[in-house]
Amino acid sequence: MARERKFSTSDLFQSVKHILLQHGYDGFTISLLADRLEVSRGALYKYYDNKDELITQFMVYEMEQFIDELKEINSHTGFEPKFSFLMETIFNKTELHQLIPIAKQIKHHPDGKENKDKLEKLPLEMYRYLQDFISTGKKEGKLKSHIPDSVMLGMIFQSVAIPNHFGIPKAEWIASIKDILSDGMFVSR
């Protein structure tokens, strides 16, 4: 290294996240990012060919980190503890789910699409990791076997995105969702 860098990759990703969450995909500009890092736009183009590649790499990073956290699920034994861990992990990373619609907006250039592929495969990889959890649950007779795994996982993951319009306290909010996912909204007869 001939000269010290003015910003680290994690500085950068942190800023990218901040800007994306605040301004959304199309509100994100290289200038905004450069200002925040106190460098010139040109400097950023030294490391990333273009805006979309930058955002894609950020997304991959963010997803991989999340998947790493999820892997911890295997350190819990028994179905209920695993389920609780899963819910906690998901609800502690609410921002990630705000990033998903943003990720879908990325306009991928014809060339350099390796990262695009990677990004598209990550959600599937995640599903695979959790497949175990679900099938264990079914085998143990805890989960209904006639409901497809993907519906269950889909419901679980989608639940973070529910807007809490009326500001229900976080603990009650999560408990309610867990309750519905587990035993439904209906009073059991």
Added chain:
Amino acid sequence: MARERKFSTSDLFQSVKHILLQHGYDGFTISLLADRLEVSRGALYKYYDNKDELITQFMVYEMEQFIDELKEINSHTGFEPKFSFLMETIFNKTELHQLIPIAKQIKHHPDGKENKDKLEKLPLEMYRYLQDFISTGKKEGKLKSHIPDSVMLGMIFQSVAIPNHFGIPKAEWIASIKDILSDGMFVSR
């Protein structure tokens, strides 16, 4: 009217919807719309001050239409029929839920914000209409009374957005979701 219009408002909204779903918010341009309607861009500016006002008006129209459909819920008697109607209505209008993230991206100009207000209030109006349904369900002892209404409605509405990655047939897909919402994923003990 001194001269016949080349396009009706519903022509226009239909095209707007098509373009928004295909290209997303930032992919939407007045040129694209003008081309599709076979008019010049200038013509569109005769009716709408700017792009965002146009999209906002479209969104309001779309939401109001959906709310009208939902109002039909009162023509059904009994809790289960109402619930089924609600699920059907929601899952027959999947596009609308793809429009929601798009609506959030609208950049509202400082002036002319009446429509913006309207758009923000509509989801709440919708909640109000369905409040009845939920509270009736609770009173009749069908729904768990300790779970907040907004969590229930949130879960119901959010469920359309679950991506069906593995292409499960629509009927099975909806039935599974209904099942989870009603009685949960857990095997009842």
Added chain:
DNA sequence: GTCCAAAGTGACACTCGTGTCACTTTCTTT
């Protein structure tokens, strides 16, 4: 047939963000 008001046109000026590149700065190596 003339008038006029609404509908439509397309060229124009403008803004904003992108990506490039020759150049400067800073530090390490020898």
Added chain:
DNA sequence: AAAGAAAGTGACACGAGTGTCACTTTGGAC
């Protein structure tokens, strides 16, 4: 201290989309 490699700068060319406006077209009213 000279060389040179990596980091950073800022002016530039460019493209795409926006919104405006003087002008043309159309068709009903009189």
